[in-house]
Every structure is written in C-alpha cells, then in structure tokens.
Amino acid sequence: MSKHPPKVDEKPGMFDNPRNVKRLLYTFYGCVVLLLLVDLVYHKHTIFAWEGAFAFYSVYGFVACVILVIVAKYILRPLVMRKEDHYDD
Amino acid sequence: MTINVLPPALIMILGGLLVPLFKGRSRQAWLLLLPVVSFINLLQITDGSHWVFPFLSDQIVLARIDKLSLIFCYIFHLVAFLAALFALHVKDTVQNVAGTVYAGAAIGAVCAGDMFTLFVFWELLTISATFLILARRTERALGAGFRYFMVHVAGGLCLLAGIIMQVQQTGSAAFDLIGLGTTASWLIFIGIGVNCAWPMLHPWLSDAYPEATITGTVFLSAFTTKTAVYALARAFPGTEELIFIGAAMAAFPIFYAVIENDLRRVLAYSLINQVGFMVVGIGIGTALSINGAIAHAFNDVLFKGLLFMSMGAVMYRTGKINATDLGGLYKSMPWSCAFCIVGAASISAFPLFSGFVSKSMVMEAAAHGDLRWVWFILLFASAGVFHHAGIKIPFFAFFSHDSGLRCKEAPPHMLLAMGASALLCILIGTFPQYLYNLLPYATDYQPYTVSHVLAQTQLLFFSALAFTLLLLAGIYPPEIRSINLDADWFYRKGGRLVFRFCQSTFDGLNAWANRIFAQQLPSALSRFFADPGGNIQNYGLRLWAEATGHPDHEGRHAQIISRRNRHSAYPVGIGVLLAVLLLALVSLLLYLR
Numbered sequence: 001m002s003k004h005p006p007k008v009d010e011k012p013g014m015f016d017n018p019r020n021v022k023r024l025l026y027t028f029y030g031c032v033v034l035l036l037l038v039d040l041v042y043h044k045h046t047i048f049a050w051e052g053a054f055a056f057y058s059v060y061g062f063v064a065c066v067i068l069v070i071v072a073k074y075i076l077r078p079l080v081m082r083k084e085d086h087y088d089d
Numbered sequence: 090m091t092i093n094v095l096p097p098a099l100i101m102i103l104g105g106l107l108v109p110l111f112k113g114r115s116r117q118a119w120l121l122l123l124p125v126v127s128f129i130n131l132l133q134i135t136d137g138s139h140w141v142f143p144f145l146s147d148q149i150v151l152a153r154i155d156k157l158s159l160i161f162c163y164i165f166h167l168v169a170f171l172a173a174l175f176a177l178h179v180k181d182t183v184q185n186v187a188g189t190v191y192a193g194a195a196i197g198a199v200c201a202g203d204m205f206t207l208f209v210f211w212e213l214l215t216i217s218a219t220f221l222i223l224a225r226r227t228e229r230a231l232g233a234g235f236r237y238f239m240v241h242v243a244g245g246l247c248l249l250a251g252i253i254m255q256v257q258q259t260g261s262a263a264f265d266l267i268g269l270g271t272t273a274s275w276l277i278f279i280g281i282g283v284n285c286a287w288p289m290l291h292p293w294l295s296d297a298y299p300e301a302t303i304t305g306t307v308f309l310s311a312f313t314t315k316t317a318v319y320a321l322a323r324a325f326p327g328t329e330e331l332i333f334i335g336a337a338m339a340a341f342p343i344f345y346a347v348i349e350n351d352l353r354r355v356l357a358y359s360l361i362n363q364v365g366f367m368v369v370g371i372g373i374g375t376a377l378s379i380n381g382a383i384a385h386a387f388n389d390v391l392f393k394g395l396l397f398m399s400m401g402a403v404m405y406r407t408g409k410i411n412a413t414d415l416g417g418l419y420k421s422m423p424w425s426c427a428f429c430i431v432g433a434a435s436i437s438a439f440p441l442f443s444g445f446v447s448k449s450m451v452m453e454a455a456a457h458g459d460l461r462w463v464w465f466i467l468l469f470a471s472a473g474v475f476h477h478a479g480i481k482i483p484f485f486a487f488f489s490h491d492s493g494l495r496c497k498e499a500p501p502h503m504l505l506a507m508g509a510s511a512l513l514c515i516l517i518g519t520f521p522q523y524l525y526n527l528l529p530y531a532t533d534y535q536p537y538t539v540s541h542v543l544a545q546t547q548l549l550f551f552s553a554l555a556f557t558l559l560l561l562a563g564i565y566p567p568e569i570r571s572i573n574l575d576a577d578w579f580y581r582k583g584g585r586l587v588f589r590f591c592q593s594t595f596d597g598l599n600a601w602a603n604r605i606f607a608q609q610l611p612s613a614l615s616r617f618f619a620d621p622g623g624n625i626q627n628y629g630l631r632l633w634a635e636a637t638g639h640p641d642h643e644g645r646h647a648q649i650i651s652r653r654n655r656h657s658a659y660p661v662g663i664g665v666l667l668a669v670l671l672l673a674l675v676s677l678l679l680y681l682r
Contacts, residue, residue, distance in 0.1 A: 013420040015488060025557070032554050035547050044540035047456040048464070051544065061548040064472040065555035072347035073566040080574040081348070087232075087572070087581055 093133070096140050096151045097162060097200045098210065100127040101169065101193025108185045116185065117177050123189055124170040127196070131162055138202050147262040150202025156529040157383070161199040161319045163527065164387045165192060167513075168311040168394055175398050175506035176304035187220035188308045195312035199319045203262040204252040204277075207320070211248065211284070214313055215241040221305030222297050233300035236577070240283065240293040248280025267324040278325060285317035285368065286361050288337045292577030294361060295345070299353040299410075303401040306353060310360060310397045311390045318367045318386050327374025335372055336466045338365030343473035345575065350411045350568050352400050352482055356393065359436065359478040362470055363389045369467065370451040373458055376530035381450025384524055388443040388517060392435035395510040396482060399429035402499035402507065403486050409494070412481075412568040417491030424508075425499045426487040431511035435518065437479030437549060438471060443514040445545060446521035446536045453534075472552045479549075480556050485568065621666055623654040 014020055039054050046052045104123040111119045140151035169192035176188060194213035201207035215238065222234035254273035256262045267274050279290075286294045294314070298306050325331060342358035342365075349355045363385070370382025402425045403418060404410045419426045431442070438444035448471065455464045498504070517524050525532050559565040617624050627650055634643035 013417070015419070016491075028550075028553070028557065032550050035543075035550050038543060039547070042539065042543065044544060045538065046540060046544075047453070048461070055547075057544045057547040058551040060468060061472045061551035062555045064469045065476050065552045066559065068343060068469075068473050068476060069347060069555070069559055069565060072344045073564070076344050077348045077566060077573075080345075081569070081571045082574060084570050084572055086574075 095130055096197075097127070097131050097134065097154075098151075098193045098197030100130055101196060102190050102213075105186050105189030105193060108189060109182050120173045120177070120185060120189065121170065124166050124173060124192070127193075128163075128166040128170075131166065131196075141202075144203075144205065144262075146260075147256065148203065149206055150263070151197075151206060152200045153202030153264075154200065156527070157319070157322060158199050160383060160387060160527045160529070161315065162196055164315075164390045165196050165199070165312065168192075168390050169196075169308075171394060171506050171510055172304065172307045172311065174509075175307055175401070175503055177502040178500060179302075179304055181224060181302075183220055184224045184302055184305060187217045187224065188305065191217035191221065191308055191312060195316050198316045201264060204255065204264045205262055207264050208245070208249055208252055211316075212245050214284075214316060215245060218309055218313060221308055222301040224305060225300060225302045227300070230300045230302075233297040236580070237293050237297040240290075240580075244280050244283025244290070246280075247276050247283070251276025251278075251280055264323060266326070269325065269328050269330065278328075278330075281317050281320045281324070282334070284313050285321065286314055286338070286364060287334050287368075288341060289576050291338070291342075291361050292575045295342075295354055295357040295575060296577050298357040298360070299351050303404050307394055307397045307401060310356075310393045314360065314364050315386050315390055318364065318371070318382065321368065321371045322379060322383060326371055326379055328372055331368050331372025332460065332463055333372075335365045335368030335370070336463050338362065338368055339470035340365070340466050340473075343470060343477055345573060346473075346477035346481070348566055348573060350413055350570060352410055352412055352415070352486060353397065353404075355477055355482060356396050356400060359474055360389075360393055362474055362478075363393065363436065365470065366448055366451050366467065369463060370454060373451075373454050373460070375454050375458070377450055377457070377532065377534065378454030380525075380528040380530050380532050380534070381447055381454055384447035384450060384528055385444075387524060387527075388435065388447045388514070391510050391517070392432045392443060392514050395428060395432035395507060395514065396436065396478065398503065398507045398510065399425050399432060400482070400486065402503050405503070406496040406499060407494050411570065412485035412489075413570055415486045415492050415494065416489035417487070418494060418496070419487040421494070421496045422487070422498050424504050426483065428504075428507035428511045429483045429487065431514055433479045433483050435514040437475035438545060439549060440518075440537070440542045440545060441515065442518040445518055446524065449536050449541060449545070450534055468548070472548055475549050475552045476556055480553060620654055623650050625666075626650050 015024075036055055036058055039058070044052050050056055101123055104119070104127075108116060108119065134152060134154050136154050138150045138153045140149075142149045142151075169189070172188065172192075176184070179185060191214060194210045194217055198207055198210035198214065201210060218241075219234050219238045222230055222237055224230075251273050252262075254271075255267065255277060258271065258273055267277060269275065269278060283290045283293075298309050301309055321328075321331065339362050342361040346355045346358040346362070349358060367382040367386050367389070370378040370385065373379075400410065402422065403415065406422065407415065407418070409415055435442040435444045438448045452464065452467055452471070455467060499507070521536060525534065556565070627647060630643055630646050630650070
C-alpha cells in the first residue's frame with residue numbers, strides 16, 4: 001500500500017503494516033461471501049420479480065462497476081482526455 | 090404576523106451587506122449569528138402568503154410559506170450556519186459578504202410566491218455565487234467565474250422571457266404549478282434547467298465549483314441546484330420529460346467522475362448525479378417520489394456539503410486537491426478522514442446513513458410506476474456513486490499510496506462544522522421519521538425492511554469488491570494529470586472560434602474601411618481640391634489625347650495648364666465650380682424630365 005517508507009521518527013500508520021491491509025481485505029472478502037450466502041436463506045420482498053432472484057443485487061453491483069470502469073477507462077478517457085493546459089492558450 | 094417579523098431573506102441579505110462594518114472576532118460572531126437570527130425569524134412566520142404588494146397589474150408575494158418552501162428554508166438555514174462555521178477563518182470581505190448574501194438569495198427564492206420575486210432572487214444567486222468563484226483570485230478561477238456568470242445570465246434571461254410570456258398569457262404572476270405545454274412554459278422549464286445542471290446545460294457546475302475558493306465551494310454546493318430542484322417541484326411535478334433528463338443526469342457524470350483527477354471536480358460530477366435522482370423523483374410526480382426527491386435534496390445538501398468540507402480541509406492544509414498529489418493523509422488528518430467517510434457512506438446510501446432513507450424513496454417510486462429502464466439506470470447510478478464518491482474520494486485523499494505529505498489536522502472550526510454535518514447525516518439515517526415529518530406529503534414510508542437493507546448492502550459491497558479487484562489487478566484507471574473535455578468545450582472552444590471569425594471578418598472590414606475612407610479617399614480629395622480647375626482640365630485633356638491619338642499635344646497642353654495653375658490664372662474657385670456643376674446637373678435632369 002505504501003510506496004514511500006515512512007520517516008524513521010514517525011509512528012507507522014495502521015496501513016503501513018501490510019499485514020493489517022491483508023486482514024482488512026480478508027474481513028471484507030468474508031463479508032462479501034456472507035452477504036451472498038444470506039441470499040440462499042432469505043427471500044426478499046420485492047416489487048420487480050427479478051429483484052428476488054439469487055444474487056441479483058450482488059451481480060448487478062459488481063457488473064455495473066466493472067462496466068463503469070471499463071467504459072470510463074477505455075472509451076471515455078481516450079475521447080475526452082487532454083493535457084492540463086488544453087484551454088490555456 | 091407581528092410587526093417584528095421580517096421577510097425571510099431580508100436578514101441574511103442585509104446582514105451580509107453589513108459585514109464590512111465588522112472586523113475580527115465581532116465579524117465572526119456576526120456571520121454565525123445571522124443564520125441563527127434568520128432562522129428564529131422564519132419560525133415566527135405563519136403558513137400562507139405574506140408581504141403582498143401590488144405590482145403592475147399583479148402582485149408581489151415576498152413570502153409564501155408552506156411545507157414545500159419550509160423544508161428548503163430549514164436546510165438552507167442549517168447549511169448556511171454550517172458553511173459559515175467552516176469558513177470562520179476566512180477574513181476576505183468579498184467571500185464573507187457573497188456567501189451570506191448567496192444563502193439569503195436562495196432562501197428568498199424558495200419563499201417567493203410570485204415569479205418576479207423568484208427572478209430577482211434567482212439573479213442574486215448568480216451574482217453572489219460568481220463572487221465566490223472569482224474570490225479565489227487565480228487566472229483559472231477568473232475564467233471559470235466569467236463563464237459561470239455568462240451561462241447563468243443566459244439561463245436567467247430565458248427564465249425571464251418565459252415569465253413575461255406566461256404572465257401575458259395567463260394574467261397571473263403567481264408561481265405555482267405551470268406544467269409543460271406553451272412556449273412560455275418551455276422557456277421557464279429550460280431556464281430552471283440551466284441552474285439544475287441538466288445534461289449539456291451542466292458544464293458550468295463541473296467547470297466552476299472546483300475553481301471556487303475552499304469555503305466558497307461548500308456554499309455553492311448547497312444552494313443553486315437545490316433552488317432549481319425546488320422550482321421544478323413547485324412548477325413541474327409529474328412532467329414526464331424530467332424522468333429522462335434525471336436518468337441521464339444520474340448516469341453520465343459517474344463516468345467522468347471515475348477518470349477525473351481533481352477530487353473536488355469528482356464531487357461536482359457526483360453532485361449532478363445526485364440531483365439526477367431528485368429530478369427523476371419530481372418527474373414521476375407521485376407523493377412518494379416527490380417526497381423522495383425533496384428528502385434527497387435535504388440530505389444531499391448535508392452530505393455533499395460535508396464531502397466538499399473534507400476536501401476543502403485537505404486543500405487548506407496541503408494546498409493540493411489532485412488525486413495524483415494526495416494519499417496517506419489518514420495519519421495526519423484522522424478526524425477529517427472519519428468525517429469524510431461518513432459523508433461518503435451517506436452519499437452511497439449505506440444503511441444507517443442519510444442517503445439510504447431518501448434515495449430509496451425515488452427508486453421505489455420508479456418501481457411502483459413500472460419504469461423499468463429508469464429503475465435499472467438509477468440502480469446503476471447508485472452502484473456508480475459508491476464507486477466514485479463513496480470509495481474514490483476517501484481512498485485517494487486519505488489512503489492509497491503515501492504521498493509523503495505531513496500536515497496538521499484541520500482547524501477546530503472546520504472539524505466542528507464537519508462533525509456536526511456528519512452527526513446530522515447519521516441521525517437522519519438512523520431516525521428518518523424526523524425528516525419525513527417535514528416532507529410536503531404525509532408518508533408512512535419504511536426504509537428499514539430486511540429486504541431493502543440486504544439488497545442495498547449487497548449492491549454496495551459488491552461494488553466495493555469490483556473496485557478492490559480492479560485496483561489490485563491494475564485495471565483501475567490510474568490517476569493522470571489531465572483535464573477531460575466536457576460540454577463546456579462547445580462554448581470554450583466555440584467561443585474562441587466565434588472570436589477568431591469575428592476577428593478575421595470584422596477586423597478585415599475595419600482595415601479595409603480604414604484604408605479607403607480614412608486614408609485614400611481624403612488624400613485623393615485633398616489632392617484634387619488643391620487645384621480643382623486644373624485637375625479637371627488635365628483629366629479631360631488626357632481623355633482627349635487618348636481618344637485622338639496625339640499624345641504629344643497632351644504634354645504641351647499640360648504645361649500650359651500647370652503654368653496657369655502656378656499663376657492662379659483660374660479665377661473660378663472650387664465653390665463656384667461646384668455650383669456650376671450642380672446647376673448643370675439640375676438643368677440636365679429638368680431637361681430629361
């Protein structure tokens with residue numbers, strides 16, 4: 001997580017220790033799996049039928065964000081990105 | 090109405106103008122006191138129309154107090170106080186005055202009972218906001234401020250044209266339900282749309298807000314767009330066009346937000362995205378959806394203000410705002426970081442945070458109306474907003490790679506303002522009933538059902554999973570120092586094109602006219618009139634010589650003519666010559682007739 005090692009006289013921050021970052025990530029992955037499993041047990045009361053389908057919200061959230069990033073990076077950025085001084089002439 | 094009560098906007102606006110009279114601590118106290126006094130004054134005003142004056146054939150209503158205007162008044166007073174607290178260190182008189190007057194103008198606009206009053210406060214919003222941008226005093230801010238002003242003046246004129254036509258046609262200036270149909274209503278609709286940052290009309294927002302002063306942006310994020318949301322809720326509820334406009338607003342800015350480097354600009358894009366939800370809600374037009382739109386406006390003022398405050402605090406301490414320059418600040422600014430995360434959780438609509446209890450009302454209203462595509466787009470926007478505002482903002486500012494920046498925590502007044510906003514976000518999210526009681530329609534909406542909490546948590550966690558995996562895989566777009574073209578390109582580059590076109594055509598025309606009329610013609614005339622008789626003879630002589638083919642004659646006669654000239658042998662002056670010519674012309678004309 002940190003490219004620059006902290007100065008020696010400084011107390012290292014929580015995330016300077018890679019083990020803490022790992023712990024956080026594994027907790028997060030655990031939550032994600034748990035949330036997915038809940039869908040097996042609990043059936044949501046919904047308005048649209050597809051909302052109740054297994055993992056609908058999980059898959060939608062994941063796919064939406066992947067599409068968002070891919071489109072923004074590979075389609076929008078080449079179209080609109082310019083140098084910082086584009087308007088300064 | 091007792092005699093002690095003043096029109097709702099008066100205290101903030103007059104008080105703002107009196108700010109220069111105060112210095113130092115007394116000015117700080119004055120700035121904090123104004124929203125409080127104004128709020129107490131507001132509470133004394135009863136429901137209904139007050140301060141009604143005859144105007145032309147109609148009447149002016151300075152204050153129309155009902156549930157719709159009141160809830161906006163409440164949140165505007167609240168945020169005016171919080172923003173004043175956040176800006177307590179600012180000694181710049183321009184900003185102090187502009188911020189207070191700006192808040193007052195917004196309060197005046199949402200209380201306006203007629204369209205003329207609305208228009209006056211609408212323009213006051215533009216003017217005071219422009220000063221908050223210009224007060225940054227950088228070249229970029231100057232440009233952005235002028236563009237902001239031009240766009241809003243154009244929008245304001247559109248609104249004014251609509252108002253005048255509307256009053257002509259209906260004979261009433263009352264600001265109530267208008268509905269789309271006539272040209273007048275379209276003009277009003279678009280005029281409001283400019284302030285509401287509709288797609289293609291939006292770039293003033295993403296252009297100017299990140300260029301304003303640190304504290305100015307906090308003010309700006311609250312008032313202009315929310316006033317427009319109020320105006321739409323008042324005049325165009327249930328207008329179908331708004332559903333599509335709102336859906337577009339909710340969706341497109343998130344793509345820009347993902348690749349944007351300036352974190353305040355990321356927030357500006359997410360502001361458009363959030364207003365999109367409100368516009369959809371107003372467009373659907375049911376009690377639930379309008380309640381949702383207004384509740385979301387209320388919450389958005391708080392959490393977007395909080396996010397702009399936290400980024401402002403970072404900028405105040407480090408002088409930097411680009412994601413490329415920041416990172417690792419959680420060690421230096423732990424409180425700001427925590428408050429920022431509360432704001433991020435609120436805008437992302439995490440359960441127990443304010444966004445959750447209002448955004449879902451709009452979503453549910455869309456589902457009840459069976460607006461499937463709109464619902465899918467809004468759900469996409471909900472996942473996307475978590476992605477760029479919920480994760481990106483705190484992550485790149487406070488975590489990510491260690492930028493090596495070490496600074497002090499934000500000053501106490503900033504922490505207080507952020508802390509109070511964060512607390513309110515959590516309180517509203519946890520006890521939404523207090524907010525629901527303020528809404529224009531009675532509601533028994535229940536956000537905390539197991540299904541809803543579960544669905545939203547799954548959506549958000551898997552969005553976060555996508556972010557994490559993309560980041561670890563190196564696919565997440567790296568922050569790059571750059572700017573991204575937006576619709577402002579049309580007037581920024583287009584404006585230059587028009588300028589160059591005008592320059593080449595009109596300057597060419599000018600140069601030509603200058604050459605002919607200012608230089609050549611006068612000199613030719615002065616040469617001729619130095620010796621008119623001789624010149625005419627010489628010309629005639631030349632013609633005659635060419636016609637007869639005896640050029641040698643010409644030289645001889647020319648000598649004679651020039652000798653006569655030298656001796657002033659032509660007794661006929663120019664005046665007489667002209668008179669003779671005129672007479673000849675007149676007799677010729679008479680003869681021909």
